[in-house]
Amino acid sequence: GNSVTQMEGPVTLSEEAFLTINCTYTATGYPSLFWYVQYPGEGLQLLLKATKADDKGSNKGFEATYRKETTSFHLEKGSVQVSDSAVYFCALRGTTDKLIFGTGTRLQVFP
């Protein structure tokens, strides 16, 4: 079945550092891929998405490219801020309608 694997956290960075959170997936067909963010005490919010191979999703300085050849959708940001501290979830949605999540990666950014 479909699955998503994320790097374990926490990821600890200083402000303005470069961020990469790895995400790989296993799926049949051509799923859509998503990154969600969860701030403390809140529900999940969509951060960005990509719906086909080589698409790049971007939002708030975050980017991720749908790489079918490596089955990856790594999240990157060039310069993180303290306000980016949150838990980030990679997810995929295929033809079965179900959205499958990775286990989440906690990011902590210090000034």
Next chain:
Amino acid sequence: NAGVTQTPKFQVLKTGQSMTLQCAQDMNHEYMSWYRQDPGMGLRLIHYSVGAGITDQGEVPNGYNVSRSTTEDFPLRLLSAAPSQTSVYFCASSYGQENSPLHFGNGTRLTVT
């Protein structure tokens, strides 16, 4: 702009008690789902629905029932609560297409003692 509304925000139950977690959305979304979030486990799908009158099981359906009598509402029922059901529960909805993102409620934190 209500979006997805979950009630209650917090609940404490004793083992064996029953309760219903409420979820309502005002976006006319066909698809609705329930997840539970546990430390180190990410979000796991409990039940989902692709439209009124249709429900199906997710990864961890045991101990939970759902129904979808209207497009707007998708309640989750715990018939006999167990400590293993202590978790944070999220309801989410979307349009039916596979490239549609989910919209999440703010969650219900349930403790079963």
